[in-house]
Amino acid sequence: MTDTPDWNAYEAEAAAAAQSAASSDELEEARVRFLGRKSDIALGLREVRDRETGMLLNGVRTRLEETFDTRAARLADDELDRRLREEIVDVTLPGDELPLGHLHPITQIRRMVEDAFLGLGYEVRDDREVETVEYNFDKLAFLPTHSARSPRDTFFFDPNHVLRTETSPSQIHIMEEKEPPLYMVSIGRVYRRDAITATRYPIFHQFEGLAVDRGLTLADLKGTLLHVMRALYGPERKVRFRTHYFPFTEPSIEPDVSCGICGGSGCRTCKYSGWIEMGGAGMVDPTVLANVGLDPEEWSGFAFGCGLERTAQLRHDIPDIRALWEGDLRVLRQF
Amino acid sequence: MRVPVSWLRDYVAMDMSLTELATKLSIASAEIEGIETRGVADEGGNLGLFRIGKVVEAIKHPNADRLQLTKVDLGEAEPRSIVCGAWNFGVGATVAVALPGATLPARPGLPDGLTLERRKVRGEISDGMILAEDEIGLGADHEGIMVFPEIEPGTPLADVVPLSDKVLLVEATGNRPDLQSIYGVAREIAAIYDLDLAEAPGQFPVGTPGGPVKIQVDDYERCSRYVGTIVQGVTIGHAPLIMKARLLGAGMRPISNVVDITNYVMLTLGSPLHAFDLATLSGGGINVRRAGDGEKLTTLDGVERALTADDLVIADDARAVALAGIMGGAETEVSADTHTILLEAANFESHGVFRSSERHRLRSEASSRFEKGVDPQLADQAARWATELIVEFAGGTWTSWNDVHAGLPGRPFVEFRPERSDAVIGVETPADEQFRILGKLGFEQRGEGVVVPSWRARDVTREIDVVEEIARFRLEEVPFTLPQRREMFGVLTREQQLRRRLEDALVGLGFAETYTPSLRPDDETTWKLPEPISVDLTALRTTILPSLVEAVARNIDAGAKNIALFEVARVYLSGDGDLPTERVRVAGIVEGGFSRAKGVAETIYAALKAEPEFARGEHRLLHPGKAATTGAGIVGELHPRELDGEWGAFELDLEDLFAASREPITYTDVITYPAVRQDIAVVVAEDVAAGDIVAAARAAAGAELREIRVFDVYRGEQLGEGKKSVAFSVAYQADDRTLNDEDATRLRDAIVNALATEFSAELRA
Numbered sequence A: 001m002t003d004t005p006d007w008n009a010y011e012a013e014a015a016a017a018a019q020s021a022a023s024s025d026e027l028e029e030a031r032v033r034f035l036g037r038k039s040d041i042a043l044g045l046r047e048v049r050d051r052e053t054g055m056l057l058n059g060v061r062t063r064l065e066e067t068f069d070t071r072a073a074r075l076a077d078d079e080l081d082r083r084l085r086e087e088i089v090d091v092t093l094p095g096d097e098l099p100l101g102h103l104h105p106i107t108q109i110r111r112m113v114e115d116a117f118l119g120l121g122y123e124v125r126d127d128r129e130v131e132t133v134e135y136n137f138d139k140l141a142f143l144p145t146h147s148a149r150s151p152r153d154t155f156f157f158d159p160n161h162v163l164r165t166e167t168s169p170s171q172i173h174i175m176e177e178k179e180p181p182l183y184m185v186s187i188g189r190v191y192r193r194d195a196i197t198a199t200r201y202p203i204f205h206q207f208e209g210l211a212v213d214r215g216l217t218l219a220d221l222k223g224t225l226l227h228v229m230r231a232l233y234g235p236e237r238k239v240r241f242r243t244h245y246f247p248f249t250e251p252s253i254e255p256d257v258s259c260g261i262c263g264g265s266g267c268r269t270c271k272y273s274g275w276i277e278m279g280g281a282g283m284v285d286p287t288v289l290a291n292v293g294l295d296p297e298e299w300s301g302f303a304f305g306c307g308l309e310r311t312a313q314l315r316h317d318i319p320d321i322r323a324l325w326e327g328d329l330r331v332l333r334q335f
Numbered sequence B: 001m002r003v004p005v006s007w008l009r010d011y012v013a014m015d016m017s018l019t020e021l022a023t024k025l026s027i028a029s030a031e032i033e034g035i036e037t038r039g040v041a042d043e044g045g046n047l048g049l050f051r052i053g054k055v056v057e058a059i060k061h062p063n064a065d066r067l068q069l070t071k072v073d074l075g076e077a078e079p080r081s082i083v084c085g086a087w088n089f090g091v092g093a094t095v096a097v098a099l100p101g102a103t104l105p106a107r108p109g110l111p112d113g114l115t116l117e118r119r120k121v122r123g124e125i126s127d128g129m130i131l132a133e134d135e136i137g138l139g140a141d142h143e144g145i146m147v148f149p150e151i152e153p154g155t156p157l158a159d160v161v162p163l164s165d166k167v168l169l170v171e172a173t174g175n176r177p178d179l180q181s182i183y184g185v186a187r188e189i190a191a192i193y194d195l196d197l198a199e200a201p202g203q204f205p206v207g208t209p210g211g212p213v214k215i216q217v218d219d220y221e222r223c224s225r226y227v228g229t230i231v232q233g234v235t236i237g238h239a240p241l242i243m244k245a246r247l248l249g250a251g252m253r254p255i256s257n258v259v260d261i262t263n264y265v266m267l268t269l270g271s272p273l274h275a276f277d278l279a280t281l282s283g284g285g286i287n288v289r290r291a292g293d294g295e296k297l298t299t300l301d302g303v304e305r306a307l308t309a310d311d312l313v314i315a316d317d318a319r320a321v322a323l324a325g326i327m328g329g330a331e332t333e334v335s336a337d338t339h340t341i342l343l344e345a346a347n348f349e350s351h352g353v354f355r356s357s358e359r360h361r362l363r364s365e366a367s368s369r370f371e372k373g374v375d376p377q378l379a380d381q382a383a384r385w386a387t388e389l390i391v392e393f394a395g396g397t398w399t400s401w402n403d404v405h406a407g408l409p410g411r412p413f414v415e416f417r418p419e420r421s422d423a424v425i426g427v428e429t430p431a432d433e434q435f436r437i438l439g440k441l442g443f444e445q446r447g448e449g450v451v452v453p454s455w456r457a458r459d460v461t462r463e464i465d466v467v468e469e470i471a472r473f474r475l476e477e478v479p480f481t482l483p484q485r486r487e488m489f490g491v492l493t494r495e496q497q498l499r500r501r502l503e504d505a506l507v508g509l510g511f512a513e514t515y516t517p518s519l520r521p522d523d524e525t526t527w528k529l530p531e532p533i534s535v536d537l538t539a540l541r542t543t544i545l546p547s548l549v550e551a552v553a554r555n556i557d558a559g560a561k562n563i564a565l566f567e568v569a570r571v572y573l574s575g576d577g578d579l580p581t582e583r584v585r586v587a588g589i590v591e592g593g594f595s596r597a598k599g600v601a602e603t604i605y606a607a608l609k610a611e612p613e614f615a616r617g618e619h620r621l622l623h624p625g626k627a628a629t630t631g632a633g634i635v636g637e638l639h640p641r642e643l644d645g646e647w648g649a650f651e652l653d654l655e656d657l658f659a660a661s662r663e664p665i666t667y668t669d670v671i672t673y674p675a676v677r678q679d680i681a682v683v684v685a686e687d688v689a690a691g692d693i694v695a696a697a698r699a700a701a702g703a704e705l706r707e708i709r710v711f712d713v714y715r716g717e718q719l720g721e722g723k724k725s726v727a728f729s730v731a732y733q734a735d736d737r738t739l740n741d742e743d744a745t746r747l748r749d750a751i752v753n754a755l756a757t758e759f760s761a762e763l764r765a
């Protein structure tokens, strides 16, 4: 038996070492020294012969382990605090650059129009763009002398084939395909022989609505357009009708929507009238109904058409329509 | 049409504001595009600064030979000194004076108008300005200052001449030629506001003479009526100030009393007139006939025109003297020396006038009216009134009258039920109110319908047309209702839903959607426009990619980064019938090479729940070694000649894509019996396609092989020349049990054996 160490002094020295350890690493060093496999107390415990010494040494070891654990937890907390204090970023720096694409503004408006009409119970369709004169003009009751029949206004491939000048042939197509009641909106490209300017492009998009049912009135048309204009431009908008002339509607009207820039008091955009022209509309002409075999005394209908580019220009304040056709990412990425 | 408001007041007494009037007319009749001021601005007391004055002294300016120094009595305590450059008046003349502070009408170079000041001219005070017609918008000439008959000095000038007026800019639709006249617009106002409308002038014969006018009409189809009158002994001079002022307000230049009267009557009633100098007409009469091919006529604008047999002309015995309904000839026009005139009020058929007008690129106030159709009943009225005005203002004697026609159309009767109006409009209008409106518009109630006035006979032929007449007066009262639907519901079709999903998937991948024209300069198609508006917009495209290549090139030039563009649009392919087959496609171009493009295509398919089937393909815009078909179109790397750098491209048919979609998806239980995953690598010859290895593995392992994807291709010396290692991951799974190691080994062996047999593949790992 060698000299019995002074275990009280050992415990005091170990506890002091634990308390003075400034880092987890230092603490671990002290733990190995005072509690490790080769520490005095480990060796002492291995050589214990009597119960009393055993209890003494186990008591010292258990207390020291607690001391070291407590100190370890404290140091871990301190070190986490320090790390958190150090790990400060400039939150104003940009984040990772992730890909994000853009729907063209015309597509966005197209979807708004579709959704507005779906909500009203309309089906959405589109028809062919190369049309026959029969569907583009004759069945829509264009007079033989109407200027739109002239090659000056319309793209002709030959005397019988044109690029459709409006989405209105869809009215005929759906009325020939299906029995009324019919509620549809047709959206697509149309073509006119216009010189390219800031407000006109020979190719553009229209949406065309048609309702055919029993007892439809001009008031139903007015309510429908109010709903759609509010869906496109906001709940504060108002709608009014002005008389107009179209071959395939009678009565014909032009709907105006109240100007969103001035709120109706008059500004440059609305030419100081407080109102903005939105397109054409009216009750389906009895001749058109008769052309597709419907009895105008039993069935009535209303129809309306509106340009998507014009809607986009008004909605987004785009001064030049050509910007919508050039594929310039500086433009497209704004939407 | 430009409509001076003072002119309207000749026929309808109005006291509403012009802004309100413009709104009401826009809603019920024709769009009012604006309200302009003609003449002197009536603002801030400006009008009161224009007065009548009497010249009480006039001497030569002491310091300037060409100026007069005058004193003018303006009804004030002392006469004013005014320096004037004109010499056509002297002491005692009654003149128009603008005082300092007055603002004159705008004129070229002075858009806000000149504002006068008291100032010295060559050392002498000038305390105002003595006025010429053109300076205050009452005429076109600057021949000298205006001299009036004796009027009390100090009288406001506005009491004496039409100093100021407002002009409505009326844009009538093509079905309303009656609104191309002052009287027609007045009639609308009277109907809208329930006001009295004065009788139209010229309706009742006043001493119509019996002497004949030689008129022969050869073509009644093109000229349904020709009224001619002769006035002998006229003196050509100026028209009255008010007439000139109104013509200027309506946008026409005053010329002479006779010509101004024809224009004034045309604008009032809507029926064009023309005056010939009778002395210049060979044979002294009129022949309405077709021109000979190549016949020459020099029109009033001084242009010699070569005519065709489709042109209708007014001719004398020797030659054509006017292009009917469009413009008179230079050789027979009224001149300062004219003593006898032949006045024409005729009715020319609209399409013929339109064709000639287009052919000769010649539009006039007359042709723009005839094109839309002029009421034939107006011709005699216009002729009578114009003749009366000529006798009144140009002197002379009305000696002859002739009215040649082949029967005039009657006024149509249209059946009309007032309750039909209510049913169409959706707001009730009492029957008597409906007939009141119709009466104001010239319709007569008769039996179960109405008789249509002659000026609306072309446009109103059916009950619904009469309903429109009621509707346009009720538009502001129409309520906002929605149809009482019973049988419809709205939903996007499967294809429309998938199209949105496709667009959204591409947006998620960073693509910007673009729109490019359907017409191209260069497409190989039979659908070409014979008369395009530009070479760039000539042929309907059969592929979208060329337009996107151009858009990408523009973006490169603009310095854009991370370029990725797509478009969903139609192509127009040769079809079986007489129309092209229109197919909707999605096309895109993205920075990066073949692998990038294929990744996009695979993601599109995955988003649509469809499986692509890639095979080697070709397209004129794609790299020949880096192009594949997918089953719905092509994908590949852009041909290096198209753009610098490596670019991925694809063009896929939507109908084919959607046909391959497994939407709606059927749920598969992959949780209860988990999959077993393995990696396999085999060594094969260089020319074995990865896709063929995958297909063979699928065939060999059967339904339990759920996933297979090549993740590495490796070439190295230890593999040997012409060999490559293809590594792929697989997942095995069964619906009814968890597969064990034996199952995995069995499936792996089946795959390895099949690859060994088909491709002499050696297992590497």
Ligand SMILES: [Zn+2]
Residues within 6 Å of the ligand: A259, A260, A261, A262, A263, A264, A265, A266, A267, A268, A269, A270, A271, A272, A274, A275
């Ligand atoms: Zn506004």
